[in-house]
Every structure is written in structure tokens, then in C-alpha cells.
Amino acid sequence: MDGVRLFRDYVNEKGLRNTPEREVIVREVFSTHDHFDVDTLYLRLRNKKKNISKASVYRTISLLIKSGLVKEVFFEDGHMHYEHVYGRDHHCHFRCISCKKIIEFMEEEIIDIHRKFSKSSEFEVTGHRLELFGYCRDCMEKEEKNKAG
Amino acid sequence: MDGVRLFRDYVNEKGLRNTPEREVIVREVFSTHDHFDVDTLYLRLRNKKKNISKASVYRTISLLIKSGLVKEVFFEDGHMHYEHVYGRDHHCHFRCISCKKIIEFMEEEIIDIHRKFSKSSEFEVTGHRLELFGYCRDCMEKEEKNKAG
DNA sequence: TTGTTATTGAGAATCAATTACAACAATAAT
DNA sequence: ATTATTGTTGTAATTGATTCTCAATAACAA
Structure with missing residues (x-):
């Protein structure tokens, strides 16, 4: 707040x-x-x-x-x-292509990647963004039903 | 082609x-x-x-x-x-905030992250996007000169 | 060929985001 | 306090990307 x-x-x-x-x-x-x-x-x-x-x-x-x-x-x-x-806390986003739901998740490795590049003298990294997309569990199940039906 | x-x-x-x-x-x-x-x-x-x-x-x-x-x-x-x-080949993008240049880079770890989530039964991951942003070497140097000057 | 139906181009429509500008308000100077 | 300066606001217009409409056209199958 x-x-x-x-x-x-x-x-x-x-x-x-x-x-x-x-x-x-x-x-x-x-x-x-x-x-x-x-x-x-x-x-x-x-x-x-x-x-x-x-x-x-x-x-x-x-x-x-x-x-x-x-x-x-x-x-x-x-x-x-x-x-x-x-x-x-730092987090990344998973986006369901189907229902547009956003699921947040933590992934330490991404911070490592960020740090690794920050240390390199090639760039000065000020931020990053990692997104995964696909289907959430609900939409996965719906799709399977569709295939079955 | x-x-x-x-x-x-x-x-x-x-x-x-x-x-x-x-x-x-x-x-x-x-x-x-x-x-x-x-x-x-x-x-x-x-x-x-x-x-x-x-x-x-x-x-x-x-x-x-x-x-x-x-x-x-x-x-x-x-x-x-x-x-x-x-x-x-798969690659990620570094974007210079200042000159808008794009630098591509490879990062195996990101593929691991993708795989890890694909295996989980929580999501069906179909794609991902990792961007880093900040200043490229040229713009870094320009900025330092500005501070000095 | 011919019929069916997807595709095209042109321009209109839509929608996000920015901007111009006059009225207003916060701070600094007197 | 009063005034001057300058940042901020709301409104409406503007810009720019993207989508849509629709009549004319063209792919493809029969």
C-alpha cells in the first residue's frame, strides 16, 4: 500500500x-x-x-x-x-491462449539469466520479461472432451 | 527459403x-x-x-x-x-531501450524452463517469449560520456 | 467451362494512445 | 497576501495500427 x-x-x-x-x-x-x-x-x-x-x-x-x-x-x-x-516478489506469467487467464509463477533460473547478462560487459540489463503461453488445465480438459465427443 | x-x-x-x-x-x-x-x-x-x-x-x-x-x-x-x-534456431531478444537495436542471444536455460512446465500437468505450454532490455554497449558508453561531460 | 466460395483492394470503421489548448491550480517570488 | 510562473487537467481532436465491409475477382473442383 x-x-x-x-x-x-x-x-x-x-x-x-x-x-x-x-x-x-x-x-x-x-x-x-x-x-x-x-x-x-x-x-x-x-x-x-x-x-x-x-x-x-x-x-x-x-x-x-x-x-x-x-x-x-x-x-x-x-x-x-x-x-x-x-x-x-518477482514472477513470470503464463497466459492461457484460450480463456485468457493469467497464472503467475516463480522461476529462479530467469533471475540467474538476468544476472548473468547484467554481469557481461556487453549489455546493461535493466529489465526482463518471460512469458509462457498455452492452455491452462481447464482449457486442456475442455479440448480433450471436444476431441472425445 | x-x-x-x-x-x-x-x-x-x-x-x-x-x-x-x-x-x-x-x-x-x-x-x-x-x-x-x-x-x-x-x-x-x-x-x-x-x-x-x-x-x-x-x-x-x-x-x-x-x-x-x-x-x-x-x-x-x-x-x-x-x-x-x-x-x-531458438533465440531470445535483448532490446536496447535507447537506440532500439535488437540483439539476439541463445539461452539454454529458457528451454529447460519451457520443458519443465510442459511436463507439468498444470499447463500445456505451446510457446514462450523471453526479452531482456536495457542499454547496448554503444549506448552504455554514450551515457557514461554524458555523465562525465 | 461453370459454379462455388475464398480472396482481393479500397476505403471506412474501430480502437488505443497521444496531443493541443484553454482553464485551472500549485508553488515560488515579490 | 498578491502575483507570476509553470505544471496539470479535461475536452476534443488527432494519429496510427489494425480490422472490417463489400463489390469485384480469381482459385479450384466438378
């Missing part, structure tokens, strides 16, 4: 302004650990009677990304999906 | 039609191992005086993806980037 405070610090540090709109958006972002996209975030705000324009949502997400508190997790259905990283 | 033939097979198999437009597009896709996006592919065709509509380029890429001969490699600058996979 204190990504909110970190964001305030970031904003001050950069000589920007802490506006009520930003505060509300950022609180909403850190209020859950779920993935989100601009539209769902915008709707969550509307449902709470917060009248904030979609432009401000876009602008604030952009700031959150610059601050490193939020990252792009994947591009799906024609738009970007995000998650906040504060207070969350 | 014989991703072209495989694509023909795919098209026949699916009861679709082998049109000259598809043939031209697919030849172009397999003519290099570079990454491409819709616009550059379309321009390459135009430069060769092939008058094929952009809609057909989109449609054919979509088929190529379904056939498994092409895959989406990353979303950048507001649009998707692709590469063909025929005759190419």
Missing part, C-alpha cells in the same frame, strides 16, 4: 506536482495486486465516483512506469496490460 | 487458396532473417513494384502466425514486430 508514498517521493524528486488526480489514480493502482489495463482502471475509478479523465489515467500510468513502480506485463487484445511491482 | 513451401502446404491443408499475393508476401517474409513489422514489409513489397494492399499483408501475416511459421516477437513503438521461425 505504500507504493503511494514512493510515488509521491518520485514526483517531488522530479519537481513535478502532487495533484489529487494523481493521488487517486495511484491509490487505485496499489489497492490490488491484480493486472490491469487502462480501461478497467478507468472504470474502477468511475465506479467510485472519481471523475478523472482517461487522459490523466494514461498520463499517470506513464509516470508510474518511469518511476519503476509499475511495469508493462503484456500486450493482448490490442492494448497494454500493467501491474504494480511494489511489495511483490 | 522453404518456409514458402511449408506455407503452401499449410494453406492446402486448411482448404484455403494459394494466391499470387500470398505467394509474394510469404516469399518476402522468408527472404531474410530480420525482424519486420507490417509497414516495412509493405514497403519492401512496394519497392519491388508488387502492388499488394496492406490489408492483404495483415491477413497473410495472420495466417503465417496460425501456421506457426512466423511469430510475434515484441510490441514496440505502437505496433507489433515479427520474425519467421523456419530454419532458425
Whole structure:
């Protein structure tokens, strides 16, 4: 919950302004650990009677990304999906092609890979993204039934 | 170069039609191992005086993806980037945030991860994507100069 | 050939994301 | 306090990628 405070610090540090709109958006972002996209975030705000324009949502997400508190997790259905990283362990994403479900998983080896490349003098690695895709258990079973039937 | 033939097979198999437009597009896709996006592919065709509509380029890429001969490699600058996979060893991508350069690299461990998850009965993994990002050597050096200067 | 049906090109439509701009508000300077 | 400066907001317009519509055309099988 204190990504909110970190964001305030970031904003001050950069000589920007802490506006009520930003505060509300950022609180909403850190209020859950779920993935989100601009539209769902915008709707969550509307449902709470917060009248904030979609432009401000876009602008604030952009700031959150610059601050490193939020990252792009994947591009799906024609738009970007995000998650906040504060207070969350590193994890990767498995995406079910069929039902679009996201399953998070941990994989130490990926961190090793990241470290290995960070150490090399060839690149300065600042981030990585590992996605697996395929079918989740539910969709696997459905498919088998289809084949059988 | 014989991703072209495989694509023909795919098209026949699916009861679709082998049109000259598809043939031209697919030849172009397999003519290099570079990454491409819709616009550059379309321009390459135009430069060769092939008058094929952009809609057909989109449609054919979509088929190529379904056939498994092409895959989406990353979303950048507001649009998707692709590469063909025929005759190419598996590899991952490092993307320089600064100059947008792509550097390919091999990482056996990622294949292990993929395998491990494929074996689990939790998911049926059909693909994966690993990206690292950061600064390439050139941009690293430029940055250091900036700090020094 | 001919009939059936997929495919094409052109342009319209859709949708995500960015931007211009005038009104407004936060902070700094006086 | 008051004013000046400059960042931020909402609205609406804009840009750009991708998909869709539809009439004309072309592949392929019979």
C-alpha cells in the first residue's frame, strides 16, 4: 500500500506536482495486486465516483512506469496490460491462449539469466520479461472432451 | 527459403487458396532473417513494384502466425514486430531501450524452463517469449560520456 | 467451362494512445 | 497576501495500427 508514498517521493524528486488526480489514480493502482489495463482502471475509478479523465489515467500510468513502480506485463487484445511491482516478489506469467487467464509463477533460473547478462560487459540489463503461453488445465480438459465427443 | 513451401502446404491443408499475393508476401517474409513489422514489409513489397494492399499483408501475416511459421516477437513503438521461425534456431531478444537495436542471444536455460512446465500437468505450454532490455554497449558508453561531460 | 466460395483492394470503421489548448491550480517570488 | 510562473487537467481532436465491409475477382473442383 505504500507504493503511494514512493510515488509521491518520485514526483517531488522530479519537481513535478502532487495533484489529487494523481493521488487517486495511484491509490487505485496499489489497492490490488491484480493486472490491469487502462480501461478497467478507468472504470474502477468511475465506479467510485472519481471523475478523472482517461487522459490523466494514461498520463499517470506513464509516470508510474518511469518511476519503476509499475511495469508493462503484456500486450493482448490490442492494448497494454500493467501491474504494480511494489511489495511483490518477482514472477513470470503464463497466459492461457484460450480463456485468457493469467497464472503467475516463480522461476529462479530467469533471475540467474538476468544476472548473468547484467554481469557481461556487453549489455546493461535493466529489465526482463518471460512469458509462457498455452492452455491452462481447464482449457486442456475442455479440448480433450471436444476431441472425445 | 522453404518456409514458402511449408506455407503452401499449410494453406492446402486448411482448404484455403494459394494466391499470387500470398505467394509474394510469404516469399518476402522468408527472404531474410530480420525482424519486420507490417509497414516495412509493405514497403519492401512496394519497392519491388508488387502492388499488394496492406490489408492483404495483415491477413497473410495472420495466417503465417496460425501456421506457426512466423511469430510475434515484441510490441514496440505502437505496433507489433515479427520474425519467421523456419530454419532458425531458438533465440531470445535483448532490446536496447535507447537506440532500439535488437540483439539476439541463445539461452539454454529458457528451454529447460519451457520443458519443465510442459511436463507439468498444470499447463500445456505451446510457446514462450523471453526479452531482456536495457542499454547496448554503444549506448552504455554514450551515457557514461554524458555523465562525465 | 461453370459454379462455388475464398480472396482481393479500397476505403471506412474501430480502437488505443497521444496531443493541443484553454482553464485551472500549485508553488515560488515579490 | 498578491502575483507570476509553470505544471496539470479535461475536452476534443488527432494519429496510427489494425480490422472490417463489400463489390469485384480469381482459385479450384466438378
